[in-house]
């Protein structure tokens with residue numbers, strides 16, 4: 001992962017407040033960076049990685065309660081409008097169904113809630129986008145379903161999200177989205 005990404009990751013979550021849901025928490029890579037959240041709920045579809053995230057949560061000393069559950073973003077095990085904030089870092093390249101995952105995020109996020117993402121997305125340059133599409137069938141087999149050509153920004157806007165891209169470096173974007 002590029003070096004700049006570590007700073008994006010930390011700055012993504014350190015100032016988030018309220019009830020937070022992190023989807024695809026993986027091995028808990030972001031958990032140590034939270035500072036101000038009231039409570040963190042996290043989902044991860046792979047049970048082993050979810051256990052890693054729980055171990056990280058037990059070891060960090062920020063004092064914020066963290067609850068990890070095994071579930072995919074497409075079927076979030078939470079009540080409607082439960083969260084102030086949803087976080088996704090490097091997950092929307094791998095979800096099985098971006099529309100279903102977003103529909104679930106829309107359901108669990110309260111009105112005026114915010115979705116924060118750091119993701120890699122389909123390259124802007126057409127030739128690179130074509131290359132990404134050509135490579136993706138092979139890449140996703142060795143990289144846990146990671147797609148190099150996901151049009152995440154346009155999927156968000158087509159679903160009615162207002163998207164502010166706060167940083168962009170190559171195919172990596174950091175964004176804030178509201179509805």
Ligand SMILES: C[S@@+](CC[C@H](N)C(=O)[O-])C[C@H]1O[C@@H](n2cnc3c(N)ncnc32)[C@H](O)[C@@H]1O
Nearest residue numbers: 024025026029046072073089090091094095096
């Ligand atoms: C590249 S890792 C990123 C992990 C962590 N979020 C980070 O920032 O390092 C991608 C994660 O997305 C998870 N993932 C894959 N498909 C998913 C889905 N349908 N719903 C939620 N998470 C998913 C994977 O299990 C993996 O933990």
